[in-house]
Amino acid sequence: MNLEEKMKQDLCRELIIPEVVDEKLSEAYPHILSMQQKDVNRKDAIRTAPKKQNKNRAQS
Numbered sequence: 001m002n003l004e005e006k007m008k009q010d011l012c013r014e015l016i017i018p019e020v021v022d023e024k025l026s027e028a029y030p031h032i033l034s035m036q037q038k039d040v041n042r043k044d045a046i047r048t049a050p051k052k053q054n055k056n057r058a059q060s
Helices: 003-012 019-048 055-059
Strands: none
Touching: none
């Protein structure tokens, strides 16, 4: 069996994922979603906040 055939065979094998990986993913996904929501809320707050004028520029 040449190297290419071995690689193809290895890639077609079923991968067994440990249960701890599933547990960690289950914990991580809600955290990621909450961080995305905070980012969206922050961007909305910045977009809707009134813009301040630079006092030094206004006097020039």
